[in-house]
Amino acid sequence: MKAAIVLQDLETLDFSRLETHFEECLRDLSFDDAGELDVILMDEFESSAYLDTILGKLYSSAREVFLNKGLYLTSINVLFGKCAVSSLDLDWLYVPKESLKKHFNHRNYKVFEQPVIQGYSYSGENYLADVNKYKVSALGGTFDHIHDGHKILLSVAAFLTSSKLIIGITDEELLLKKKYKEFLEPFDKRADNVKRFLSLLKPALTAQIVPIKDVCGPTGTVPDIECLVVSRETISGGEFVNKTRLAKGLSKLDISVVNVLGGNEEDGWKEKLSSTELRKILMDVKNRS
Incomplete structure (x- = not known):
């Protein structure tokens, strides 16, 4: 199973409520560890520091939902800029506006209400521009x-x-x-x-x-x-x-x-996401089978 969630207007996106939509995606679709979720960002970025901040929030939010479902190895890709969206082979597409589906030419789609906050939260205006530096x-x-x-x-x-x-x-x-x-x-x-x-x-x-x-x-x-x-x-x-x-x-x-x-x-990154932990999960799965 492969699905994509499209996001835009990140400056007004309420990241604290975004997990609800990742959970909705899991309810609608039959994901397993062979599945893949793409999060496609329609905004343009100018700063790597701002991009790093956004990527950290999005990957963390999506991964938390998948971990709660025991999907440790399901692939998540956050794509942005001039990514090859037209060539994505998707089973399902979630878009915040009906008009956005034309970018993907996909018939299996669902429009969701993107969670927003009042005012600006993570504006990239104060970051140094360094795209393609x-x-x-x-x-x-x-x-x-x-x-x-x-x-x-x-x-x-x-x-x-x-x-x-x-x-x-x-x-x-x-x-x-x-x-x-x-x-x-x-x-x-x-x-x-x-x-x-x-x-x-x-x-x-x-x-x-x-x-x-x-x-x-x-x-x-x-x-x-x-x-x-x-x-x-x-x-x-x-x-x-x-x-x-x-x-x-x-x-x-x-x-x-x-x-x-x-x-x-401070603790030497003990809780960081690592390949070592993923290999341990694979070993545990093998031992239980």
């Missing part, structure tokens, strides 16, 4: 069982990048000591998941996948990279990359920091 950007990670945190990181990186995004994906030889390693996805599967998400999000962007075989990966050697996108918990890694580049006579990278989804810095 860099021609070439980079980020890295394991991207095992691609999850909401990965997707926010990829989304912000794609938003900042006009031409090419270099994605370093940890090679299997560096993952030998990972917990629940038997449930770790192979490199090709992880790479395909990243490429598929980026093709939905920003089809015109060139996505170059590079295996990471050392600490820096491509960011330590590729001169064309202008920006490195990291999560808040891996800022030190970005600092190490810049020290390495300067030692090699390469230019220093701008570091763009994305918030961590779940958890707190």
Whole structure:
């Protein structure tokens, strides 16, 4: 089952009441862990910081509903900008206005009343505009069982990048000591998941996948990279990359920091969303079967 919920006018959206509509979607449709929910944002964004804030709220809200139903692995994609909405293969579409259905050319749809508040809540006007600021950007990670945190990181990186995004994906030889390693996805599967998400999000962007075989990966050697996108918990890694580049006579990278989804810095991000936790869930499911 694949469905999409369309949202617009985010500045007046009441995020505190949005879970009701995600729950309505679950009631109407037969979702399972093989299902997929797309949240499509019709607003235009100018700031990566504002986008990061919105993505965190939307992914958290939708995931909370799915977790309450025991749907730990159901895929959620928040899409925006010039995403490939016309090519989405949907079973059902939820739109806040009848007129919006023409963008999707889909006959199975339902109009819902988008929850709004009086006045403005999350205005992007006070954020620095940086859309497509860099021609070439980079980020890295394991991207095992691609999850909401990965997707926010990829989304912000794609938003900042006009031409090419270099994605370093940890090679299997560096993952030998990972917990629940038997449930770790192979490199090709992880790479395909990243490429598929980026093709939905920003089809015109060139996505170059590079295996990471050392600490820096491509960011330590590729001169064309202008920006490195990291999560808040891996800022030190970005600092190490810049020290390495300067030692090699390469230019220093701008570091763009994305918030961590779940958890707190004070406790070492113990409650953050992680691939390790997803592999543990898969192990528990296997043991119960």
